[in-house]
Amino acid sequence: MAKVALAANPRLITDHCPDEHGIWFDARELGAVFDQAAQSHGTSPPLVRFLGEVFGKETQGDST
Numbered sequence: 648m649a650k651v652a653l654a655a656n657p658r659l660i661t662d663h664c665p666d667e668h669g670i671w672f673d674a675r676e677l678g679a680v681f682d683q684a685a686q687s688h689g690t691s692p693p694l695v696r697f698l699g700e701v702f703g704k705e706t707q708g709d710s711t
Contacts, residue, residue: 651663653680677698
């Protein structure tokens with residue numbers, strides 16, 4: 648696994664397969680990705696909202 652920094656503030660590091668077979672998220676990392684995307688865009692982009700629904704994470708800007 649290769650450690651990859653996705654964000655500097657707050658710091659977010661994920662594990663990536665060196666053969667590009669996937670990304671692994673530790674506890675709370677996927678939620679941090681959702682939160683950061685929402686902060687960057689003022690609301691959650693559609694893909695982030697979809698993934699939040701799939702993984703049970705409410706995202707900012709949800710109208711439901």
